[in-house]
Amino acid sequence: MENKKLSLFALLTAALVIASAPAISANIPAIETTFPTIHREWINLFTTIPALFIIIGIFCSITIERWFGVKRTILVGLFLVAFFGTIPVWYSGSFYVLFLSRCVLGLGIGLFNRLIIQTISSLTRGDTKLKARYLGLESAFEGLGGILMTLSVGRLVKISWQLSFLVYALAIVGFFGILIYFKEPTTLDELQVVTRLTKVPKDLKRKMIGLTILLFMIVSLFIVFNLQVTALLIEKRIGQATQGSDLIACISVGAFLAGNLFGKTYHMIHAKVLPLATLVSGLTLIWISQTSSLLLVMILSGVLGFSFRHIIPFFNHLFTSKGDAETRYGTILIIMAYNLGTTASPFIVKLLSMLHIEKASMILMISGGCFLAIGLLISLLYSRIKQL
Known part of the structure; x- marks a missing residue:
């Protein structure tokens, strides 16, 4: 039991950098100024491109895990995050070199992202309450990492945007946490064999894929908010890049609280978590787009983080409540939906600009309206979600 608790703690320390890619979102204006010849969409992709390579990392991790085991695969991923994430600190002469470093950063996160969720689910199998608690804590630690990193970015960017990338050194904490406290699962080989031999039922696959599409849209x-937050503050003349980082940190604070409370929330309202969280997120985005008070935007950002971070652990819990094959399949679907959604966000902004919708406030209001529409759709599908 003690080894299990230490392993779970180690996995949580590694989770600190899972959601680290958007931490430098507030740097976008400064990076754009440094590289004036680079098109704006490429600059936005600088923030979101890691998400695409996280997906590649997920599929690479399946093979690497089979060869080297869970522990070594996670350690390799954390090393890549710590090394390539901090490259701009000591070299920023070429945008394309920096862009490549962001790709490898995403690859590193992809190597351990799936394994953390999957291993937590395996270690807590048979205890639904404990599982919900630790999946919530995993989300909370992602939020905690976001708080530490975005607040640090907001302060370091005052010195230089390059120095702000030093925040990715936080991966070292997870590296030593896994190295010292994580024990390789003794049933790994058996679980791998069972997973390969067991097929996910087609009907269950269809339901999971349908919900995954909704998660992708959500x-x-x-993520549009992360991309537009600094532009919104500048548009309303209530802040700059530092305040933009503070708002992303407020989201992380809300996310941290949500992760800690998810186990209790799920125990009380079960599948109602999803439609309620989605509707609250939509209303919050619309409210943010209409206010000109920095304090109110900060509070609402916390509410947005709180509601959104009830959605992700809900999917994690829902998709990992079956057998080992379903758990692996569901975990991959969730991570793919999250990271494809992150990658798609700049193109949503681009599409709206092609429709002559360029003000950040209007973009966020439209995003909030779409959130509400998805929330209503989920409400209509509530009975089916409940039966999954």
């Missing part, structure tokens, strides 16, 4: 709309 994430796409949420």
